[in-house]
Amino acid sequence: MSTLAELGEFEVIQRLRAVRSPAPGVIVGAGDDAAVTHPRDGFDLVTTADCFIEGTHFLPDWFTAREAGRRLATANLSDIAAMAATPRWAVESIGAPADRSVEWLEQFERGLDEALFAAEAGLVGGNITACPTAFFCLTLVGDVAPGAAWSRDGARAGDLLAVSGMPGRAGAAVRLAAALGDRARDPLWRDVLRAWIAPTARLELARRLAPLGVVSAAIDLSDGLAGDLGHVCRASAVGAEIDMAAWPEDPHLERAARELGAAPDDLRLGPSDDYELLLAVAPEGREACERVARDAGVPLHFIGRFTDAAAGITKIDGSGRRPLGGAGYDHFAQSES
Amino acid sequence: MSTLAELGEFEVIQRLRAVRSPAPGVIVGAGDDAAVTHPRDGFDLVTTADCFIEGTHFLPDWFTAREAGRRLATANLSDIAAMAATPRWAVESIGAPADRSVEWLEQFERGLDEALFAAEAGLVGGNITACPTAFFCLTLVGDVAPGAAWSRDGARAGDLLAVSGMPGRAGAAVRLAAALGDRARDPLWRDVLRAWIAPTARLELARRLAPLGVVSAAIDLSDGLAGDLGHVCRASAVGAEIDMAAWPEDPHLERAARELGAAPDDLRLGPSDDYELLLAVAPEGREACERVARDAGVPLHFIGRFTDAAAGITKIDGSGRRPLGGAGYDHFAQSES
Numbered sequence: 288m289s290t291l292a293e294l295g296e297f298e299v300i301q302r303l304r305a306v307r308s309p310a311p312g313v314i315v316g317a318g319d320d321a322a323v324t325h326p327r328d329g330f331d332l333v334t335t336a337d338c339f340i341e342g343t344h345f346l347p348d349w350f351t352a353r354e355a356g357r358r359l360a361t362a363n364l365s366d367i368a369a370m371a372a373t374p375r376w377a378v379e380s381i382g383a384p385a386d387r388s389v390e391w392l393e394q395f396e397r398g399l400d401e402a403l404f405a406a407e408a409g410l411v412g413g414n415i416t417a418c419p420t421a422f423f424c425l426t427l428v429g430d431v432a433p434g435a436a437w438s439r440d441g442a443r444a445g446d447l448l449a450v451s452g453m454p455g456r457a458g459a460a461v462r463l464a465a466a467l468g469d470r471a472r473d474p475l476w477r478d479v480l481r482a483w484i485a486p487t488a489r490l491e492l493a494r495r496l497a498p499l500g501v502v503s504a505a506i507d508l509s510d511g512l513a514g515d516l517g518h519v520c521r522a523s524a525v526g527a528e529i530d531m532a533a534w535p536e537d538p539h540l541e542r543a544a545r546e547l548g549a550a551p552d553d554l555r556l557g558p559s560d561d562y563e564l565l566l567a568v569a570p571e572g573r574e575a576c577e578r579v580a581r582d583a584g585v586p587l588h589f590i591g592r593f594t595d596a597a598a599g600i601t602k603i604d605g606s607g608r609r610p611l612g613g614a615g616y617d618h619f620a621q622s623e624s
Numbered sequence: 625m626s627t628l629a630e631l632g633e634f635e636v637i638q639r640l641r642a643v644r645s646p647a648p649g650v651i652v653g654a655g656d657d658a659a660v661t662h663p664r665d666g667f668d669l670v671t672t673a674d675c676f677i678e679g680t681h682f683l684p685d686w687f688t689a690r691e692a693g694r695r696l697a698t699a700n701l702s703d704i705a706a707m708a709a710t711p712r713w714a715v716e717s718i719g720a721p722a723d724r725s726v727e728w729l730e731q732f733e734r735g736l737d738e739a740l741f742a743a744e745a746g747l748v749g750g751n752i753t754a755c756p757t758a759f760f761c762l763t764l765v766g767d768v769a770p771g772a773a774w775s776r777d778g779a780r781a782g783d784l785l786a787v788s789g790m791p792g793r794a795g796a797a798v799r800l801a802a803a804l805g806d807r808a809r810d811p812l813w814r815d816v817l818r819a820w821i822a823p824t825a826r827l828e829l830a831r832r833l834a835p836l837g838v839v840s841a842a843i844d845l846s847d848g849l850a851g852d853l854g855h856v857c858r859a860s861a862v863g864a865e866i867d868m869a870a871w872p873e874d875p876h877l878e879r880a881a882r883e884l885g886a887a888p889d890d891l892r893l894g895p896s897d898d899y900e901l902l903l904a905v906a907p908e909g910r911e912a913c914e915r916v917a918r919d920a921g922v923p924l925h926f927i928g929r930f931t932d933a934a935a936g937i938t939k940i941d942g943s944g945r946r947p948l949g950g951a952g953y954d955h956f957a958q959s960e961s
Contacts, residue, residue, distance in 0.1 A: 288727055
């Protein structure tokens, strides 16, 4: 007998997947940001589920109910963005202690609704039940033209590696909150904290990039860059190298790193759920992507390239080339690496 | 400020629904067994979510992991059956303590997979996270011809009221287990316990009944007959009368009632999640429905009729006509009525 803690999240997922029988009409099954299925000619269906446990995925001291609801919607919308799909309808399962106030829940739902509504999606059903630990599970269904969904497994050696936004800030905010307590509420840390408390799903960027036809693989950053890049490399059977010199300056992250006594690069690559997009891009598509991102007002940086699998996953910085350590966040092992 | 316990499950649901913005493409929104949405011409999408909390929705002393998984799938399949839809793809969110054995989870997933596979549906994705209370949330997507989904709101005064199977057994089993402890494992109680531990979703019956075009409203019994009939009557703005003399004999239920010191009729109408179908049927369709049910090998009994709303919901038995008391199971109030 093995416990979940002994095996760790990703091994557990492998074990559970092995139990499943094949289902008809599945284009992309488990193991991507979302499942892609083909109900009828004309379009594909994209389905994703995410679950927030109070105290784990959001800390009541740091999140209002509304912010927590908005963030749960964003986590799901981000998975739909990473598939280049259009979000449509969501259903939610809530577990909540009987002494929870309905006003708190209304605020949570308000935040959830706001984020879905802004994405032209909506909550169409769900259920609620009593549970000592509060949890919120959202399933979001989207659609996409047949065969047009991005997946994790299309990266090719030679493709460029691009990332949106300023990854690492969300993870830095978690560590600042733990290290500084209320002092982390100082306006000095506002931009870093916002990445944690009020992230944005990159739907608009994905919507504009998809028609270019140059993105060969995509994932959203929910585990952290090193962890999520590892997912893409395994799924695509490629390696990757990250050039740390190609990253943008991020004075906010650098200040947080100093405060935490951490290396900025470790924050950029380590556990952090920024809900940014990590993309594999055909080299000839770089300029078009940069133009589209500029038009969308979203930072997009080319920070490396995909290689043969044999080269592994490495990072190049001032001290040379080294294997990129580290998986992402593991919900059972609860260890960072 | 009001707690969930003070308001009760159904009032809480009303409050949370009021927060939602309208979403485009919604045919049937929250408040039915499943949501119906219209992604493209040619078909409607039917989406339902159900969540099992260990210790609430299944008791580890009474359910193997495999039985619990099978029952969660059945709860969702039953909602799809109640919409006359075809189940297709499911995603699951699991919360589990870190010291849970992966073998237990594998057995749970095996049960879930078996029930989905038998219905020609399959699990295509999901996620798992650490949570002190184990929970399992399943979202199931099905499809149906445009406009063909059954709903709760179509019952008309004069329609007949039919129910499949032998409702009340599942609730009786819960009470037997509590009252008798291990003695409830005696083969004497096997048929009653099976209704609780291994219920069947009535997909096949729904699939055969739908083309007759005589079912005007449907719901699956997950709260209990009185509670679920109340849902249909409110949604359809009708009343109903149940003729207790029209019910089939159920010696198993009657034996359980004697053991529990309860009236069999109270078990039939009270809280009980049997996953049977309750249907409103146009009077001229009765014989065709009976024939179809016989062919499918599923008991189907006509136990009353729908009336004007003004007549309320009543039951007729040896002592005359009386208002039908009782809502279904309330997850927050935790009171039976």
